Amino acid sequence: MGKVLVVGAGGVSSVAVHKMAMNPEIFSEIHLASRTKSKCDDIAAEVKKRTGVAIATYGLDAMDVAATAALIRETGVSLVVNLALPYQDLALMDACLEAGVNYLDTANYEPEDEAKFEYSWQWAYQDKFKAAGLTAILGSGFDPGVTSVFATWLKKHKLDGIRQLDILDCNGGDNGLPFATNFNPEINIREVTAPARHWENGQWVESPAMSTKVPFDFPGVGEKNMYLMYHEELESLSTHNPEIERARFWMTFGDAYINHVTVLENVGMTSIQPVMHNGVEIIPLQFLKTVLPNPGDLGAKTVGKTCIGDIATGPAKDGSGEKTFYIYNICDHEECYAEVGSxxxxxxxxxxxxxxxxxxxxxxxxxxxxxxxxxxxxxHYMEMLNRHGLPWQVVELDAPAAF
Incomplete structure (x- = not known):
């Protein structure tokens, strides 16, 4: 039905391209581009072996708007799926506007030289995309992404509004390594070391990174410590749902992970400020990324489950008073690896x-x-989640979140 260009060749890209190839009635052609073409070739070979679908691959500097627009025209795609680093969002949006195609990503823009991520840069493209008759979809991952759709589904079918919202992200997996990040180490560590922020009573409330810890019993996983963090969907959800009084984001981390990050931060290895090393300028966090395990290589080692979802409180649609619902997905690491090698x-x-x-x-x-x-x-998005590997459940809780 449609031709798509996927930019980026990491673990998320591999999963997305595999799943696109499993749905040829929707994705008639899949093109894959990254700065390192060999990584694209490796993904294409795996997809061919698992599904029989051939994928065209290209070498591309996604920061080169003209080159990206030229590739878009060459391939004849109607949609660019940005699974590269969030630093490249704006350049890829510019390329889509230049070539006249739609855009989708999974994470909002952040400058490479500043630990700051917010939607203002991408929201500023609203008039440009509207004038061009093009669609740009921001944040179609899980969080942001599915957790935002969960909130909208609850508002459409269960609640007349959301008064309180908590997004809970639990990875109960174990890869047997002393220290490894779940996704791109550079992005992961920037998020974890940033000050925590949550939305409450019309303003942002800031607290030191990893300073608020709460135990929670996650379905399918068990009790884990979760930490209050800032995550980008809090900005968009509080903007587009102005009735929200409080919105928070929580993520689980083990003690060993916290200890490693604390030590690395204390010795300057999480810094994004350039330093000179043997006459060469390096970014400590980027160097750290090169010596840490590649999350894309951890699939065969990882066991356990994830549980990600929303707890939302608001007035019930049936007029029965205030209700609280917990909507979530449980995902098994080993089942994912068996299906797509991730x-x-x-x-x-x-x-x-x-x-x-x-x-x-x-x-x-x-x-x-x-x-x-x-x-x-x-x-339809929620229906596809159930059919394509991320089934969800919704349960009514006795009371709002007590943490």
Whole structure:
């Protein structure tokens, strides 16, 4: 039905491309580009072996707008799926505008030289995409992405509004290594070491990184310590759901992970400020990334499950008073590896990227402009989650979140 260009060749890209190849009635042609073409070739070979579908591969500097626009025209695609680093979001959006195609990503823009991520840079493209008659979908991963769609589905089917929202992200997997990040180490460590922020009573409340810890019993996983963090969907959800009084994001980490990050931060290895080493300028965090395990290589080692979802409180649609619902997905690391050769963290981002792309190609999400996931109709997306590896459950809780 549609031709798509995927940019990026990491673990999430591998999952997304595998799942696209499993749905040829939607994705008639798949093109894959990255700065390192050999990584694309490796993914294409795995996809061919598992599905029989051939994928065209290219070497591309995604920061080169003219080169990207030329490749878009050469391939004849109608959608670019950005699974590269978030530093490249704006350049890829510019290339889509130049070539006249739609855009989708999984994470919002952040400058490479500043630990700051917010939607303002991408929201500024609203008028450009609208004038061009093109659609840009922001954040079609799991969080952001599925968790935002969960909130919208609850508002459409269960609640008249959301008063309180907590997003809970638990990875109960174990890869047997002393220290490894679940996704791109550079992005992961920047998020973890940033100050925590949550939305409350019309303003942002900031606290030191990793300073608020709460135990929680996660379905399918068990009790884990979760930490209050800032995550980008808090900005878009509080903007597009102005009735929200409080919105928070929580992620689980083991004690060993916290200890490693603390030590690395204390000795300057998480810094993004350049330093001179033997006459060569390096970024400590980028160097650290090169010596840490590649998350894309951890699939065969990882066992256990993830559990990610929303706890939302608000007035019930049936007029029965205030209700609280917990909506979540449980994903098994070993099952993900058996299907697409990936651990569950990459799977839970790559599958939603495929489903979001499908919504564009199927014509379900085509309004011109720049849109966050919670602004879009959730129903077909939610139905596809159930059919393509990320089934969800919703339960009513006795009371709002007590933590």
């Amino acid at each position: 651990q569950a963290v990459a799977y839970t981002t790559g599958v939603p990227a495929m489903i979001g792309a499908a919504q564009v190609l199927l014509g379900n999400w085509t309004a011109p402009g720049v849109w966050n996931m919670e602004q879009l109709d959730p129903d």
